[in-house]
Amino acid sequence: MKPSVYGQPLFPSHPHLVNEGELTPGIPMEEYQRRRRTLMDSLPPNSAVVCVAAPVKYMSGRNYKFRQASDFMYLTGFMEPSSAIVLRSNASSRHGYTYTFFHPLQTPTQALWDGARTSSEDVQTTFSADNVRAVDEFPGALKDLLRDINTDFVYIDLPPGQNGGARRVVTVDDICQHLSSSGNSDSLLDALNSSSAGAKRRPLAPEVGRLRSIKSDTEQRVMRHAADISGRAHAKTMRFTRPGISEHVLAAHFEYLCAREGSQRPAYVPVVASGPNALTIHYTANDQVIRADELILVDAGCEYNGYASDITRTWPATGRFTSAQAALYSAILSAQKALVTMCTARSGLSLSDIHRRSVELLRKELISIGFQGLSEGRMSELYPHFIGHPVGIGECANAAVINVSIDSVTDLHESTHFERNSPLKPGMVITIEPGIYVPPLPHYPKHFHNIGIRIEDEALVGEDYPDVLSVNAPKEIADVEGACQGLLGLEPF
Numbered sequence: 001m002k003p004s005v006y007g008q009p010l011f012p013s014h015p016h017l018v019n020e021g022e023l024t025p026g027i028p029m030e031e032y033q034r035r036r037r038t039l040m041d042s043l044p045p046n047s048a049v050v051c052v053a054a055p056v057k058y059m060s061g062r063n064y065k066f067r068q069a070s071d072f073m074y075l076t077g078f079m080e081p082s083s084a085i086v087l088r089s090n091a092s093s094r095h096g097y098t099y100t101f102f103h104p105l106q107t108p109t110q111a112l113w114d115g116a117r118t119s120s121e122d123v124q125t126t127f128s129a130d131n132v133r134a135v136d137e138f139p140g141a142l143k144d145l146l147r148d149i150n151t152d153f154v155y156i157d158l159p160p161g162q163n164g165g166a167r168r169v170v171t172v173d174d175i176c177q178h179l180s181s182s183g184n185s186d187s188l189l190d191a192l193n194s195s196s197a198g199a200k201r202r203p204l205a206p207e208v209g210r211l212r213s214i215k216s217d218t219e220q221r222v223m224r225h226a227a228d229i230s231g232r233a234h235a236k237t238m239r240f241t242r243p244g245i246s247e248h249v250l251a252a253h254f255e256y257l258c259a260r261e262g263s264q265r266p267a268y269v270p271v272v273a274s275g276p277n278a279l280t281i282h283y284t285a286n287d288q289v290i291r292a293d294e295l296i297l298v299d300a301g302c303e304y305n306g307y308a309s310d311i312t313r314t315w316p317a318t319g320r321f322t323s324a325q326a327a328l329y330s331a332i333l334s335a336q337k338a339l340v341t342m343c344t345a346r347s348g349l350s351l352s353d354i355h356r357r358s359v360e361l362l363r364k365e366l367i368s369i370g371f372q373g374l375s376e377g378r379m380s381e382l383y384p385h386f387i388g389h390p391v392g393i394g395e396c397a398n399a400a401v402i403n404v405s406i407d408s409v410t411d412l413h414e415s416t417h418f419e420r421n422s423p424l425k426p427g428m429v430i431t432i433e434p435g436i437y438v439p440p441l442p443h444y445p446k447h448f449h450n451i452g453i454r455i456e457d458e459a460l461v462g463e464d465y466p467d468v469l470s471v472n473a474p475k476e477i478a479d480v481e482g483a484c485q486g487l488l489g490l491e492p493f
């Protein structure tokens, strides 16, 4: 069906991407219903949930490729901007709650220039909404909801603020601004800030975050596919590497390989750090030339059908580790493999526990290759970040929420409402990414100076065993060298 009459790929228009019965690729319509039902069942009686789509962002006059807000995507499967939903407890309705969908009505001019948006009829039938209304009516409906004496709690989140990355307390004017230019946002803001509304407002993100942290079977399948694509791209990028080319060429090559496999976008800005650049944890300039004696640290992963992947590998430019590089690499690898085995429910460990183990293990490994005087301070100089983080539907996060994870400043790849101190549960997907970055300081062995190595896998937590999703990316020294040298039968393209 060309042109499509929908605002996103759906089975009738894109049967090569979306199977019958699925709302988004890989995720059935019933699963979205189950997510909403589980959310509503987890809240007190007489609760309402309000969730808002992402706004369109502009780059010098033209819009960026749109990406839906993560929680809205998780609850609706709807991939268009300027929309909102309201869920209300209602035991007598067919789903156990009522589902009201606000979306923009399209004008013929918009359709001509931007292509079709999903019609109200299709929002109702395909997305299972009980009521469909024009988004212009949303501010008024929200005001009514906040004043409704039969609604005890309104779970609502507001877009992150601009004030240094910290979340503002009330910013629903942002919601109105991007949902409805005609809406009276002043009076809505007044309504939200009224004392009665303040007493009923609750943050939605922690509630959705709890659900999002446990991946269903279908989510696990999508995430495995995302990791397969990224892992293979790592292997082929190893093969593609040669001294004398620039870091950005490897970044471009990796992204090209993922895009060809159907990835919609990179999950985050990749780190391609050659030699001492690897000592900058968030190195993303990716604009220097790779030298023959250097290692290259590549932290890169694709987003595929809404789910992120996140893998780091470090390999030699020439395809062969020097003895110092190999010694440090093996030390980190043996700690990394031991840490991956801890990603089970049976272990009873939390991510924070695993982090503490990672410091102990790395210290022991470093001592065995000649490091001395590894006090707590020295360890955090060599290993300045956290062991890992949850992965799933990506989400921009602010550094204030969690300030020690590698990815916290740029992107968390999953809800920020992950309980680091609670034992791991089956169905969680977390990264295990120990790294050592040796500054050129006299208290460290000279032959390790300026070497930075990180090895990062994605582990699906099981009851008794972890399932490593990122297995396609070579990790053992023999496999990494084999991939670089073309001994694994892998072509660079």
Ligand SMILES: [Mn+2]
Binding pocket: 310, 311, 406, 407, 431, 433, 456
């Ligand atoms: Mn990561």
